[in-house]
Amino acid sequence: MVSLAHDIAREPGVEISVHEVSHRFDLEGAPLPVLDRVSFTARRGEFVALLGPSGCGKSTLLRLVAGLEPPTEGVVAADGARIDGPDPSRVVVFQDPTLFPWRNVRDNVALGLEAQGLLKQRGARIDETLRLVGLENFAKALPHQLSGGMAQRVALARALVNDPDLLILDEPLGKLDSLTRLSMQGEIVNLWRRAGFTALLVTHDIEEALLMATRVIVFSERPASIKADIAIDKPYPRHRDDPDLVERRREILGLLGLDASW
Amino acid sequence: MSLISIEAASAGAAPTRGLPSRETLTRAALAIAAGAAWIAFAFVTRHWPDAGEWGRGEELAQAAAGFGAALFLAGLLGGLWPRGAERLRRYTPWLLALGLFFILWQATTAKLALLPQPFFPPPHALVEVFVDDWPKLWESVVASLKLELLGFLAGAGAGFVVGVSLGWSRAFGYWVHPAMRLIGPMPSIAWLPIAFFAFPSSYSASIFLIGLTTGFPVAVLTWSGVASVNSAYYDVARTLGASRAFLIFKVAIPAALPHVFVGLFMGLGASFAVLVTAEMMGVKAGLGFYLQWAQGWAAYANMYAALLVMSLMCSGLITLLFRLRDRLLSWQKAEVQW
Numbered sequence: 001m002v003s004l005a006h007d008i009a010r011e012p013g014v015e016i017s018v019h020e021v022s023h024r025f026d027l028e029g030a031p032l033p034v035l036d037r038v039s040f041t042a043r044r045g046e047f048v049a050l051l052g053p054s055g056c057g058k059s060t061l062l063r064l065v066a067g068l069e070p071p072t073e074g075v076v077a078a079d080g081a082r083i084d085g086p087d088p089s090r091v092v093v094f095q096d097p098t099l100f101p102w103r104n105v106r107d108n109v110a111l112g113l114e115a116q117g118l119l120k121q122r123g124a125r126i127d128e129t130l131r132l133v134g135l136e137n138f139a140k141a142l143p144h145q146l147s148g149g150m151a152q153r154v155a156l157a158r159a160l161v162n163d164p165d166l167l168i169l170d171e172p173l174g175k176l177d178s179l180t181r182l183s184m185q186g187e188i189v190n191l192w193r194r195a196g197f198t199a200l201l202v203t204h205d206i207e208e209a210l211l212m213a214t215r216v217i218v219f220s221e222r223p224a225s226i227k228a229d230i231a232i233d234k235p236y237p238r239h240r241d242d243p244d245l246v247e248r249r250r251e252i253l254g255l256l257g258l259d260a261s262w
Numbered sequence: 263m264s265l266i267s268i269e270a271a272s273a274g275a276a277p278t279r280g281l282p283s284r285e286t287l288t289r290a291a292l293a294i295a296a297g298a299a300w301i302a303f304a305f306v307t308r309h310w311p312d313a314g315e316w317g318r319g320e321e322l323a324q325a326a327a328g329f330g331a332a333l334f335l336a337g338l339l340g341g342l343w344p345r346g347a348e349r350l351r352r353y354t355p356w357l358l359a360l361g362l363f364f365i366l367w368q369a370t371t372a373k374l375a376l377l378p379q380p381f382f383p384p385p386h387a388l389v390e391v392f393v394d395d396w397p398k399l400w401e402s403v404v405a406s407l408k409l410e411l412l413g414f415l416a417g418a419g420a421g422f423v424v425g426v427s428l429g430w431s432r433a434f435g436y437w438v439h440p441a442m443r444l445i446g447p448m449p450s451i452a453w454l455p456i457a458f459f460a461f462p463s464s465y466s467a468s469i470f471l472i473g474l475t476t477g478f479p480v481a482v483l484t485w486s487g488v489a490s491v492n493s494a495y496y497d498v499a500r501t502l503g504a505s506r507a508f509l510i511f512k513v514a515i516p517a518a519l520p521h522v523f524v525g526l527f528m529g530l531g532a533s534f535a536v537l538v539t540a541e542m543m544g545v546k547a548g549l550g551f552y553l554q555w556a557q558g559w560a561a562y563a564n565m566y567a568a569l570l571v572m573s574l575m576c577s578g579l580i581t582l583l584f585r586l587r588d589r590l591l592s593w594q595k596a597e598v599q600w
Contacts, residue, residue: 066501088503098494102516102593112502114512142593162502 012196013044014078014089014165016065021074022223023060033223034060037074040217040226047192047199049209052219053256058202061224062170065200066092078166088112090166091159095174097151099143105154106130106139112162129161132191149180160191167192169201173208185212189236206252210245211238218255227255282341289347292354293337299361300330306368307386313375316383318390326364333357380562387563388570395564398552399571405547406575409465410537413472417533418526421477425484425525429518430510446478450536454543464544468537475536476529480522487521488514520594523587530583534576549575 023035034057042048050058064071067086076083078090091112099108110126113119130136133153143151152172159167169188173181189212192199203209209216210232218228230248238245282290304327307319333354340347364385370376372384392399424442427434450471461467491514499513541550549572556564 068497068500086500086503088501090501092497092501094494094498096494098492098498100495100498100513100516102519102591111499115499115502115504115508144593158498158502 011044012163012165013046013198015044015080016042016166016198016200017075017077017080018061018065019075019077021061021064021071021076023057023064023069023072035064035071036223036225038224038226039074040229042198042200042215045196045198047189047201047212047214049201049203049213049216050219051203051206051209051216051252052224053221054204056219056222057224058219059170062092062168062200062202065166066090066168068092088116088162089164090168091162091164092168092170093152093155093159093172095171097143097148097155099146099151099154099158101143103143104139105135105141105143105146108143108154109157109161111158116162125161125163129157132160133157133187149176149184152176152184156188156191160195163195164197167197167199169199171202171204174203174205181208186237188212193236206249207240209252210248211240216248216252218252228252286341289351289354290337290340292358293333293340293347293350295337296354296358296361297330297332297334297337299358299365300326300333302330303361303364303368304330306365306373310369310373312372312384314372314379316372316387316390318393319372319386321393322386322389330361380560383563383566388567391563391567395567399567402547402549402552402568403571403575405545405551406537406541406549406572409468409541409545409548410472410533410579413469413537414476414530414533416469417473417476418480418529420473421480421525421529422484422522424477425481425522426488426510426515426518428481428485429488429514442478442481446482450475451539454539458544464540468540468545471540472533472536476526476533479528479532480525483521483525483528484518487518490521491517520591523583523591526583527580530580538572 018041019039021035021038022033025032025034038061040048050061052058060069063069064076065083067076067083067090070084078087083090099105100111103111106126109129110119110123113122113126127136127139130139133156135150135153135157138146138150138154143154146154155172172188173184176184185208188199199213201209201213214232216228216230216232217226218230219225220227230252232245232248234242234244304323307326308323312319336347336350340350368384371379371382372386424438428438428442453471453474454467457467457471458464461470495513495517496509499509504513537548538550538553541548542554545551549568552568553565553572556562556568
């Protein structure tokens with residue numbers, strides 16, 4: 001009941017605005033520009049997919065939004081307040097599950113609550129979240145005993161247990177086999193629809209972006225700039241053979257300069 | 263009663279009765295051979311007159327005969343208790359080899375005096391030391407263990423703290439790293455003459471030297487462990503709201519523990535050398551001192567006995583460390599088995 005009161009107390013989700021953000025890496029003295037004047041706003045509760053060729057700088061953008069690094073230029077803000085560091089209301093699911101190998105599944109999921117000193121207050125959420133991702137029977141398992149899909153589910157639970165306002169997904173399904181990938185795409189959408197957080201998904205899989213997101217932002221090659229911002233106004237569950245989606249897919253392939261190859 | 267009938271009787275629910283399997287015969291033969299070797303050893307010890315004066319030959323012969331008879335019987339009746347016989351099977355090749363080695367040792371020392379005397383005492387001379395001088399040996403073991411543990415724990419603790427600080431703080435590294443590079447690789451024994459007058463007692467000097475020897479590898483490996491922690495672990499923890507203390511104690515240190523244990527293992531091994539040297543040079547107690555004393559009195563049997571006890575002690579301490587590692591790092595797939 002504590003969690004219910006918590007949910008009623010505030011509206012889930014957050015508005016993320018990226019304003020004129022440019023970013024450079026310093027590689028042995030030579031600046032490497034990765035983001036070029038990127039601006040967009042993800043509204044409260046939106047599911048935005050950031051799509052682009054691999055290595056274009058999308059993941060860097062996510063690190064800026066998560067507050068892991070400050071942008072070289074421009075401002076990233078959450079509900080109007082500048083983001084200047086990481087915060088547990090904005091959690092990241094990385095491409096690798098990066099579970100702590102010395103902690104069992106349950107203790108990995110408990111990580112955020114433990115770090116914030118909320119273990120006693122909201123410990124019940126841990127088992128709840130494990131059930132949500134279907135791993136209640138693996139609470140005592142160690143990470144090296146899990147399959148890739150299960151490990152990524154644990155990483156998802158580790159993020160969701162904090163009731164985030166923003167879920168940042170950095171190609172979380174990129175290394176999974178295609179069947180696990182399909183089922184987890186549906187699961188993540190369901191979790192998002194139930195909880196109502198804002199979601200940012202980085203992917204280079206056009207189909208994944210079209211199946212999951214309410215909006216797809218297409219990036220150019222590095223340094224990344226926005227090429228197109230496409231609303232996907234379709235009810236869930238979506239089907240990959242939907243003619244509208246097939247049309248959108250063709251359109252995006254064209255934007256990425258790949259229309260000739262398929 | 264023949265072997266075959268025992269085997270058939272004990273086979274119980276086994277589908278095929280009659281001739282015992284090849285493994286069963288080997289198992290029984292090995293135990294019987296080992297038993298025979300020990301009985302032969304007892305016989306040689308008891309009935310072949312010694313070329314010199316050594317005590318406790320009678321007791322040794324009795325014990326060896328008893329042990330050999332037990333092995334012999336176990337070989338004959340092993341079928342009655344298959345699980346025990348199977349466990350014994352793992353040791354019988356070693357027991358057989360040991361029995362033969364003891365016969366050879368006995369023959370070349372006490373009986374034929376082929377090996378120069380008194381530098382190579384026979385087995386029953388060692389038995390004499392263990393039976394007659396055990397209070398002094400035991401006292402030495404306790405003294406050695408106490409000194410070793412004091413030095414090792416102090417050194418490991420200090421090395422761990424230095425290693426974590428080196429991995430975490432740039433300012434600390436700036437000052438400590440050069441000093442460590444200069445002092446660390448030097449053998450601690452070189453400090454011995456200075457340590458013995460710089461410290462109030464040779465005992466405290468020895469604790470310092472053992473600690474120094476242990477601390478260096480522990481510090482270096484803890485440092486490299488902390489430095490090599492996957493930065494993604496820190497990213498994950500930071501986005502989940504981790505404080506600096508959380509990053510050190512709940513991320514860096516557990517992730518570095520496998521390295522720390524390599525350092526502890528190296529430090530422990532190196533510290534034994536310092537322990538024995540310190541005991542020989544200044545500390546008037548412990549196994550090193552016992553060895554020194556035995557050499558002074560040309561008590562060679564006592565020296566071998568002390569060496570045997572020392573190897574058991576060092577091996578026991580290393581085993582203990584590995585047990586601790588297995589317990590703390592059970593999340594890893596174990597690599598080296600001790």
